[in-house]
Amino acid sequence: xxxxxxxxxxxxxxxxxxxxxxxxxxxxxxxxxxxxxxxxxxxxxxxxxxxxxxxxxxxxxxxxxxxxxxxxxxxxxxxxxxxxxxxxxxxxxxxxxxxxxxxxxxxxxxxxxxxxxxxxxxxxxxxxxxxxxxxxxxxxxxxxxxxxxxxxxxxxxxxxxxxxxxxxxxxxxxxxxxxxxxxxxxxxxxxxxxxxxxxxxxxxxxxxxxxxxxxxxxxxxxxxxxxxxxxxxxxxxxxxxxxxxxxx
Amino acid sequence: xxxxxxxxxxxxxxxxxxxxxxxxxxxxxxxxxxxxxxxxxxxxxxxxxxxxxxxxxxxxxxxxxxxxxxxxxxxxxxxxxxxxxxxxxxxxxxxxxxxxxxxxxxxxxxxxxxxxxxxxxxxxxxxxxxxxxxxxxxxxxxxxxxxxxxxxxxxxxxxxxxxxxxxxxxxxxxxxxxxxx
Amino acid sequence: xxxxxxxxxxxxxxxxxxxxxxxxxxxxxxxxxxxxxxxxxxxxxxxxxxxxxxxxxxxxxxxxxxxxxxxxxxxxxxxxxxxxxxxxxxxxxxxxxxxxxxxxxxxxxxxxxxxxxxxxxxxxxxxxxxxxxxxxxxxxxxxxxxxxxxxxxxxxxxxxxxxxxxxxxxxxxxxxxxxxxxxxxxxxxxxxxxxxxxxxxxxxxxxxxxxxxxxxxxxxxxxxxxxxxxxxxxxxxxxxxxxxxxxxxxxxxxxxxxxxxxxxxxxxxxxxxxxxxxxxxxxxxxxxxxxxxxxxxxxxxxxxxxxxxxxxxxxxxxxxxxxxxxxxxxxxxxxxxxxxxxxxxxxxxxxxxxxxxxxxxxx
Numbered sequence: 027x028x029x030x031x032x033x034x035x036x037x038x039x040x041x042x043x044x045x046x047x048x049x050x051x052x053x054x055x056x057x058x059x060x061x062x063x064x065x066x067x068x069x070x071x072x073x074x075x076x077x078x079x080x081x082x083x084x085x086x087x088x089x090x091x092x093x094x095x096x097x098x099x100x101x102x103x104x105x106x107x108x109x110x111x112x113x114x115x116x117x118x119x120x121x122x123x124x125x126x127x128x129x130x131x132x133x134x135x136x137x138x139x140x141x142x143x144x145x146x147x148x149x150x151x152x153x154x155x156x157x158x159x160x161x162x163x164x165x166x167x168x169x170x171x172x173x174x175x176x177x178x179x180x181x182x183x184x185x186x187x188x189x190x191x192x193x194x195x196x197x198x199x200x201x202x203x204x205x206x207x208x209x210x211x212x213x214x215x216x217x218x219x220x221x222x223x224x225x226x227x228x229x230x231x232x233x234x235x236x237x238x239x240x241x242x243x244x245x246x247x248x249x250x251x252x253x254x255x256x257x258x259x260x261x262x263x264x265x266x267x268x269x270x271x272x273x274x
Numbered sequence: 275x276x277x278x279x280x281x282x283x284x285x286x287x288x289x290x291x292x293x294x295x296x297x298x299x300x301x302x303x304x305x306x307x308x309x310x311x312x313x314x315x316x317x318x319x320x321x322x323x324x325x326x327x328x329x330x331x332x333x334x335x336x337x338x339x340x341x342x343x344x345x346x347x348x349x350x351x352x353x354x355x356x357x358x359x360x361x362x363x364x365x366x367x368x369x370x371x372x373x374x375x376x377x378x379x380x381x382x383x384x385x386x387x388x389x390x391x392x393x394x395x396x397x398x399x400x401x402x403x404x405x406x407x408x409x410x411x412x413x414x415x416x417x418x419x420x421x422x423x424x425x426x427x428x429x430x431x432x433x434x435x436x437x438x439x440x441x442x443x444x445x446x447x448x449x450x451x452x453x454x455x
Numbered sequence: 456x457x458x459x460x461x462x463x464x465x466x467x468x469x470x471x472x473x474x475x476x477x478x479x480x481x482x483x484x485x486x487x488x489x490x491x492x493x494x495x496x497x498x499x500x501x502x503x504x505x506x507x508x509x510x511x512x513x514x515x516x517x518x519x520x521x522x523x524x525x526x527x528x529x530x531x532x533x534x535x536x537x538x539x540x541x542x543x544x545x546x547x548x549x550x551x552x553x554x555x556x557x558x559x560x561x562x563x564x565x566x567x568x569x570x571x572x573x574x575x576x577x578x579x580x581x582x583x584x585x586x587x588x589x590x591x592x593x594x595x596x597x598x599x600x601x602x603x604x605x606x607x608x609x610x611x612x613x614x615x616x617x618x619x620x621x622x623x624x625x626x627x628x629x630x631x632x633x634x635x636x637x638x639x640x641x642x643x644x645x646x647x648x649x650x651x652x653x654x655x656x657x658x659x660x661x662x663x664x665x666x667x668x669x670x671x672x673x674x675x676x677x678x679x680x681x682x683x684x685x686x687x688x689x690x691x692x693x694x695x696x697x698x699x700x701x702x703x704x705x706x707x708x709x710x711x712x713x714x715x716x717x718x719x720x721x722x723x724x725x726x727x728x729x730x731x732x733x734x735x736x737x738x739x740x741x742x743x744x745x746x747x748x749x750x751x752x753x754x755x756x757x758x759x760x761x762x763x764x765x766x767x768x769x770x771x772x773x774x775x776x777x778x779x780x781x782x783x784x785x786x787x788x789x790x791x792x793x794x795x796x797x798x799x800x801x802x803x804x805x806x807x808x809x810x811x812x813x814x815x816x817x818x
Contacts, residue, residue: 073664077525087673093662095528096675097521098551104518105525109662111509112481112531116664134521137514294636298463301638307463309636313489313574334728336635339803428463 038062040071044088049156051251053241054082056208057150058089060218061119064225065092074117075109077102079131081123082156100131103138106145110228117228119146125155128164128190135194142199142233146224149191149236152243153262160246164188167265172246187265191238195271201232203272207240207263209255232274240266275305275330277415278338280355282323283347288402291428292345293324295406298424299416300328308336321350328415345409349373364412366451368405375454383454384412391450392443400443407447418444461640466606466633469641470536470562470626471496473610474508478647480531481509483522485541488574489630490564493536506647516541520548520561523623527557528674530653530661532614536562538630539580540571542588549623550589553691554676556660558617560610561595562626564633567772567799575799576630576722581776584627585750592688594695596624596702597749599720603637605747611642618657620698627749629772631722631801699751706745709735710760713742715815718757718781719770720746722801727770729804734811741811749777757784766790766818770807773797790818 037043040062048054065074071092078086080099087094097105102120110118127135127149138145154172155161161174165187169178179187195203202224206217217239224235240262244254279296283289293309300307311324325341327333340360346352346367352374359365361380369375370389386408392401410416416424421444425437464472470493474482484494494512502508509526513519519535526533537545542563552559563584567577584597596616598609606628613624653661665671678684706724709731710716719727724745734741744760746753757767766789769778778793785791794810796802 071664072666075529075662075664084677087671087675091665091671093665093671094673094675095525095662096555096673096677097524098547101517101521101524101548104513104521105528107511107518108481108483108509108522108525108531108533109529111511112526112533113529113663116529133514134518137518294463297636301461301463307636307638309463310631311634313630313634333637334732335726335730335804336637337631337726337801337803338729339805 038066040066040091042089042091046089047085048082049245051242051244051254052082053152053208053239054150056214057148057217057239057241058086060208060214060221061121061148062090063218064222065090068222068225070117070225073115074119075113077106077109077118077120079120079122079126081126083121083123083150084157086121100126100129101134102126103131103134103143103145103147107138107141107143110143110145114144117146117225119148119225119228121148122150123156124149124151124153124163124165128188132190135190136197139194139234139236140197140199142201144228144231145234146221146228147234147236148221149238150241151238151266152241152246153187154243154246156243156246164190165266167261189266191236191271194236200234200236200272201274202227202235204236204270205238205240205266205268207258207268209242209258238266240268275328275415277328277343277413278341279326279343279345280323280341280358281326281345282321282351282355285320285322287322287347288399289322289347290324292402292406293326294428295421295424296326296416297328298428299420302420302423302427303416305330306333308333310336321348323351343409343413345405347405352376366405366409366412384408384451385454386447386451388447391446395443395446397439397443400439400446403440403443404447404450407444408451410444411448411451459640461638463636464603464639465492465636466600466603466628467492467564468496469603469607469639470610471500473607473642474534475500475502475506476642476644477611477614478506478532478645479508479534479614480647481511481526481533482535483511483513483519483526483533484535484537485513485516485519487538487541489566489576490536490538490562490633492633493562508647516544517547520545520552523559523561524548524552524555524557524674527552527559528555528662530657530663532648534560534562534610536564538564538566539568539577542580542583546589549595550591550593551676552623553589553593553595554591555674556621557623557674558614558621559623560613560617560626561623562628565627565629567797573799574630576772576801577797577799578629578721578723578772579774579776579797580627581749581771581773584625585752593691594622594750596620596622596698596751597627598624599627599747599749600632601721601724601745603632603635603639606632607639607642616702620694621660622694622698627721629722630799695751702748703751703753703755704747705753705756706747707756708743708745710742710744712740713760713763714740714765715742715811716760716764716767717741717743717770717807717811718746718767718777719743720749720777723770723772726802726804727807730807730811733804733808739811739815752780752784754780754784757781758786761785761788764789766792766814768811768814769793770802770810771795772801790814
């Protein structure tokens with residue numbers, strides 16, 4: 027038994043004790059924890075409303091001990107729009123994957139960002155549909171093999187990877203648009219700072235803050251967690267370069 | 275008392291607002307009223323018509339096939355509604371632009387040269403009020419006081435200074451309407 | 456006694472005014488004929504400067520209905536309005552709202568279909584409104600106004616029912632009621648609920664931020680455990696039974712001695728009322744039963760009338776939708792037929808009388 031005075035690390039209190047359903051190596055768990063830590067550190071658990079997506083992140087509400095809205099596929103920014111406008115003293119964030127945000131919910135995210143809704147958007151881009159079993163996402167790389175691109179993503183057939191974050195950065199309604207990742211301690215810390223800034227922005231009436239996190243899906247990519255990280259570094263980062271695109 | 279009226283003409287002639295003032299006048303004297311317009315693309319320059327019903331009792335259908343009075347302001351509307359006037363009913367029309375006048379013998383027909391009169395008054399906007407005046411002369415179903423009260427209700431306050439002009443036009447309409455026979 | 460004040464207003468306009476006066480918190484919508492006056496009136500009246508009500512033109516009907524989800528879950532009184540094609544786009548959101556048991560109000564000013572159809576009045580969305588529209592076993596509470604006054608009254612009533620049963624409520628109107636003006640007495644003004652009032656009334660479920668004193672609240676319609684989902688479905692069934700028991704509303708006109716009956720709602724009921732007058736002048740003992748709620752449907756009232764009747768005519772501006780519910784109520788005891796005009800055509804009272812006389816002759 028560890029004596030309390032020797033404890034150097036413990037579960038963030040905003041995380042529940044539920045065991046996450048995410049696969050080993052998945053980035054969702056890390057990002058969940060970072061959001062939980064930010065909420066905890068800012069002391070805003072009782073003032074935060076999360077909007078969970080359809081996709082692997084759908085059960086985010088089982089892991090973060092806050093109030094949640096579970097949205098239809100792609101519609102989280104619409105829910106967040108009303109929740110925030112009707113409750114301006116609340117922190118409202120959406121948590122969305124690439125299928126949810128960049129495919130079926132393209133209209134909702136573009137317009138919410140363009141209206142400059144004072145919300146936080148956390149966008150997990152792992153270039154694949156995890157929950158439905160590894161199908162092509164709008165952000166799937168050219169040549170990437172998925173369940174629906176068994177011979178690799180083909181431009182003629184499937185078009186190009188959608189760089190939605192670059193598009194979002196063009197919208198005057200956004201105040202902070204950044205792309206981060208969480209594969210090592212340095213990037214984890216950077217991502218946490220980005221999330222914190224986004225939450226703080228949302229109370230300053232500056233517009234929408236948008237944090238993309240490039241992540242891994244070792245199950246969908248059919249790689250070990252370690253290989254998945256390396257694959258992400260080699261293939262994802264050239265297509266989706268990290269860093270701030272906008273910070274007003 | 276129950277009066278079922280159709281007002282029909284071109285969009286822009288003030289057909290709908292004439293109906294609205296009439297309906298508001300009815301409310302001013304504690305009557306039940308309905309105002310049912312044709313709506314849609316017609317609003318933009320084509321034909322426009324509105325059915326107005328004033329009644330002492332609860333009004334059932336706001337849409338009716340036959341009318342006590344038809345107020346007709348163009349040829350298409352005359353062609354369409356002449357036969358919809360109830361026997362012994364009233365048809366009022368402005369002969370301006372009418373090439374085929376009404377022919378029915380079982381109804382009372384009146385003409386009102388409202389377009390010409392409005393031009394003479396140098397006030398195109400008075401047109402529909404002149405027509406309304408003509409109608410009220412033939413069918414005094416609402417009192418003038420209530421028409422003015424109705425005008426006040428249906429016009430935004432910034433237009434209230436136009437009420438005396440409207441009143442004048444109504445009175446003018448009462449003077450110039452003629453029975454045809 | 457204070458003299459009552461009446462206004463002359465369009466059905467669509469009065470929806471907007473009634474919403475502001477009853478303390479509505481938010482409107483989210485997308486323009487579509489023949490109901491655009493709802494949002495236009497709200498924008499003109501600028502309630503955000505007076506009551507603090509939020510009014511937002513959304514990017515689509517899909518977004519509007521999901522905005523209702525976001526607002527309703529926080530305990531706010533929110534509503535949207537649209538017309539048939541827009542309601543089809545909202546079908547997804549409606550079933551999620553029903554599945555998450557969230558209270559809100561949807562106004563459907565119906566136009567003719569299918570597809571883009573026409574912008575003229577129709578009642579061809581009865582099935583969509585009362586039998587689903589979206590997927591899954593759920594029901595909306597459906598109110599069918601037949602006058603501009605009822606357009607006014609049903610806004611407040613709609614919110615009351617929505618919150619009482621935590622269920623979306625639809626006002627099923629049409630282009631005729633939406634576009635016509637009638638004399639209307641506005642409801643008294645009610646202030647918006649304060650956050651404290653919402654917390655007190657609906658604190659057990661609203662999603663507003665989790666204090667340390669309670670478990671987290673989740674507005675969701677997802678349940679992967681089939682046994683739990685079945686239980687939830689049964690809970691909904693019980694709720695709908697309760698709604699049917701308590702909230703079924705209808706109006707009977709000249710039914711006491713009726714041998715023949717018209718069943719009609721909304722615009723068709725107004726037209727049929729005139730048909731009753733014409734029939735009575737001819738000595739035909741015709742009555743009218745007007746369902747005011749379409750779900751719950753006044754089946755029992757129709758059943759109770761059946762023994763005195765020779766036949767029933769369902770009059771609706773569709774090719775025959777509500778007639779199925781009349782037949783279910785009558786259960787084969789007497790003939791039930793349908794008369795309707797569609798595509799934006801409105802039947803005249805005389806036309807309906809002809810249909811009644813034809814039916815009488817044949818039976």
